[in-house]
Amino acid sequence: MSTVLIRALFTSLLAPAGPALPPVVSRSPLVFFHVDSGGCEACSLEVEALRKGDYGLAEAGIVFTDAPRVADMLLVTGTCTRMMAPVVKAAWEAMPQPKGLLAVGACAIDGGPFAENYAVLGGLEKRASVDCAIPGCPPTPDAILQGIVSLLSPTPAPIMEA
Amino acid sequence: MSIPPILFGGALVTQESSRPSVRALVRNGQKTETAWRFELTEDAWFDLVECLRDDPAVLLGLWCDGKAVHAFFNEGGVPGGEVGLRPLMASLALEGPRYRGFSAIRRRAAPFERMIRDLWGIEAMDAADTRPLVDRGAWTVTAPLAERPVPASGMTDMPEFSTPDPLVAAQGMVFSRGPASGGTEGPVHFRLGVANGRVRTVETLTGFAHRGMEARMAGVSLADAAGLSGRIHVGATLAHQWAFSAAVEQAVGMTVAPMIGHIRAMLCEIERIYTHLTCLARTADAAGAEMLAARLYKARDILSRVCQAAIGRRLLLDCVAPGGVTLAIAGHEQLHEDVVLEGLRTLCEEIAVFGTGDFLDIQALWRATGVVTSALVGEGQVPRSLADALMLGGAVGRSCGRGADLRQSMEAYSGVRIRTPVAIEGDAAARCRIRFEDIAESLRMIAAFSAMFTAEDEAERASFFTPVQVPQERCEGYAAVEGPDGLICHVVILQAGQVERTFIAEPAGVLQSVQETALQGCSPSKFDAVRCSFGVSVAAVDL
Numbered sequence: 039m040s041t042v043l044i045r046a047l048f049t050s051l052l053a054p055a056g057p058a059l060p061p062v063v064s065r066s067p068l069v070f071f072h073v074d075s076g077g078c079e080a081c082s083l084e085v086e087a088l089r090k091g092d093y094g095l096a097e098a099g100i101v102f103t104d105a106p107r108v109a110d111m112l113l114v115t116g117t118c119t120r121m122m123a124p125v126v127k128a129a130w131e132a133m134p135q136p137k138g139l140l141a142v143g144a145c146a147i148d149g150g151p152f153a154e155n156y157a158v159l160g161g162l163e164k165r166a167s168v169d170c171a172i173p174g175c176p177p178t179p180d181a182i183l184q185g186i187v188s189l190l191s192p193t194p195a196p197i198m199e200a
Numbered sequence: 201m202s203i204p205p206i207l208f209g210g211a212l213v214t215q216e217s218s219r220p221s222v223r224a225l226v227r228n229g230q231k232t233e234t235a236w237r238f239e240l241t242e243d244a245w246f247d248l249v250e251c252l253r254d255d256p257a258v259l260l261g262l263w264c265d266g267k268a269v270h271a272f273f274n275e276g277g278v279p280g281g282e283v284g285l286r287p288l289m290a291s292l293a294l295e296g297p298r299y300r301g302f303s304a305i306r307r308r309a310a311p312f313e314r315m316i317r318d319l320w321g322i323e324a325m326d327a328a329d330t331r332p333l334v335d336r337g338a339w340t341v342t343a344p345l346a347e348r349p350v351p352a353s354g355m356t357d358m359p360e361f362s363t364p365d366p367l368v369a370a371q372g373m374v375f376s377r378g379p380a381s382g383g384t385e386g387p388v389h390f391r392l393g394v395a396n397g398r399v400r401t402v403e404t405l406t407g408f409a410h411r412g413m414e415a416r417m418a419g420v421s422l423a424d425a426a427g428l429s430g431r432i433h434v435g436a437t438l439a440h441q442w443a444f445s446a447a448v449e450q451a452v453g454m455t456v457a458p459m460i461g462h463i464r465a466m467l468c469e470i471e472r473i474y475t476h477l478t479c480l481a482r483t484a485d486a487a488g489a490e491m492l493a494a495r496l497y498k499a500r501d502i503l504s505r506v507c508q509a510a511i512g513r514r515l516l517l518d519c520v521a522p523g524g525v526t527l528a529i530a531g532h533e534q535l536h537e538d539v540v541l542e543g544l545r546t547l548c549e550e551i552a553v554f555g556t557g558d559f560l561d562i563q564a565l566w567r568a569t570g571v572v573t574s575a576l577v578g579e580g581q582v583p584r585s586l587a588d589a590l591m592l593g594g595a596v597g598r599s600c601g602r603g604a605d606l607r608q609s610m611e612a613y614s615g616v617r618i619r620t621p622v623a624i625e626g627d628a629a630a631r632c633r634i635r636f637e638d639i640a641e642s643l644r645m646i647a648a649f650s651a652m653f654t655a656e657d658e659a660e661r662a663s664f665f666t667p668v669q670v671p672q673e674r675c676e677g678y679a680a681v682e683g684p685d686g687l688i689c690h691v692v693i694l695q696a697g698q699v700e701r702t703f704i705a706e707p708a709g710v711l712q713s714v715q716e717t718a719l720q721g722c723s724p725s726k727f728d729a730v731r732c733s734f735g736v737s738v739a740a741v742d743l
Contacts, residue, residue, distance in 0.1 A: 076411055078739055079386060090485070105382065121379075121408045122380075151427060155344075157338075
């Protein structure tokens with residue numbers, strides 16, 4: 039069972055109040071909110087290529103939103119700078135339960151070429167529970183799509199090859 | 201007794217001004233081991249700043265290394281065309297945390313001075329802009345690159361903004377946007393004061409994307425620094441790789457084969473097409489021309505796929521390194537010159553197909569789409585006086601009538617005719633038109649380079665990559681490249697077998713301040729489209 043499913047199950051069982059939300063995988067469309075948390079912009083450019091290009095995202099039930107309040111998945115590109123860390127946290131907290139975290143590119147996973155320093159915290163790997171990590175510097179739009187599809191498929195494949 | 205020379209009509213020859221030129225002032229300083237760098241005393245530095253008031257020398261960059269401030273000039277004006285790259289570097293040893301700044305006289309210096317203040321805690325006296333650029337109090341220390349950085353007191357709850365405009369305060373509204381808006385602008389925050397249906401004030405909060413490139417590219421191996429140079433920002437990755445590599449080659453006195461120069465130039469033109477297409481696609485998308493945006497995005501993606509197939513690099517990262525080009529042709533592990541040339545020829549052919557088909561269709565569609573042509577006329581206008589004061593280049597400068605183009609004096613472009621498109625309107629529509637014309641020119645140049653790659657001359661088939669041995673003794677090198685948005689300049693200091701320091705000059709810092717000024721007065725509904733027409737990369741501003 040994928041991490042997303044486990045998280046969705048736990049959230050629905052342990053949620054303090056309110057109606058039980060359907061698990062993330064049954065939602066259609068699956069809504070993504072993209073945050074670029076620093077980096078050279080290559081990964082965000084590839085995410086943009088995926089969003090705006092001819093990849094058939096809408097047909098696959100994947101949409102991107104401008105508001106984290108309606109998002110199911112947080113898609114992070116770039117290394118997490120100290121200035122962006124509270125922003126990423128705020129976006130995550132604004133998202134309704136159940137929710138998932140997708141780290142796209144080497145920077146978002148472990149900092150890649152931009153490891154921790156005075157202005158940078160590094161990747162999400164050691165700081166948050168990442169549901170799907172898509173390596174590459176940058177990963178291609180096809181690799182990102184494959185990673186997103188793996189979230190929807192019944193067989194878990196959290197780490198994709200670049 | 202000497203008789204002064206007499207001109208026709210009996211007028212005396214005017215005596216030359218006694219004020220020395222920038223060149224003379226800098227060259228009067230103490231010589232260093234580097235032929236183009238001179239150490240100035242504080243008095244000479246003051247004279248230099250004053251002298252800039254009426255000297256055509258252009259300030260390309262201003263950096264600090266903790267012990268001294270270095271000002272990098274080009275004699276005679278913006279390099280390009282008749283004015284070649286004739287650099288001069290003036291260094292001032294710091295005796296305290298202050299130095300006389302340039303921004304009151306050369307407004308181009310403002311982003312450099314702001315960066316030096318944030319990173320080193322060293323202030324420019326008489327600075328035109330004293331706002332922070334990247335340090336907003338979130339870092340672990342203040343002045344992180346200084347010898348003794350001070351621990352930061354922690355992030356303040358709210359960023360500081362200037363007092364709202366009186367009209368906005370009385371009857372307008374303040375809108376905030378970013379740094380995570382779900383859009384394409386990257387991590388940056390805009391604060392707009394809107395009144396009477398017009399954007400009256402624009403404040404940009406930068407620093408969210410600051411990664412410390414200057415610190416990362418100091419005291420590292422050549423390979424690491426070369427990799428990082430391509431990750432300054434993806435819109436000009438190749439231009440930065442090229443500038444860094446050429447600076448290193450210049451420092452060690454290495455000359456690369458002309459073919460390598462042509463390959464780098466060809467790849468740089470592909471990058472120009474990429475970046476312009478991305479910028480146009482974003483502008484069209486923000487203006488509401490969805491079909492046009494989809495065509496532009498698709499064209500960009502097709503070009504990326506073609507690059508991936510032909511040279512193994514989708515976004516042209518890691519293509520250039522000191523000593524040559526490092527292309528990985530798909531399916532061939534061993535880099536062989538013939539295979540590289542074959543791959544490049546294929547690439548040129550594919551791009552030529554795009555130039556004669558898709559590109560012309562997209563250009564025609566753009567001209568027929570009112571929301572990106574007539575609706576952007578007069579919006580986000582950059583006055584010629586501002587463009588001249590900031591010595592703007594790239595699409596923004598060219599749309600204001602400034603035609604300086606470094607490619608005209610670059611060795612790598614020899615044998616290729618360069619026509620730099622120029623317009624005089626200075627508005628968003630003109631910028632987009634210039635980008636289309638620039639793409640057309642780049643396509644023509646790529647076709648010309650393609651003919652060079654077919655040369656069967658054995659002498660031309662020198663190895664495409666020769667590793668550079670970094671010497672133990674200190675050596676310095678510089679290089680400048682015409683990037684997609686203007687002049688990109690690197691100064692590299694090598695010592696003890698590694699890269700001691702790298703100074704980077706990016707046009708984005710200046711463009712961002714121009715964008716801030718030009719967006720005042722535009723309609724809020726067109727704000728995003730006009731902003732996108734500038735093509736400013738946040739990663740390049742923040743570094």
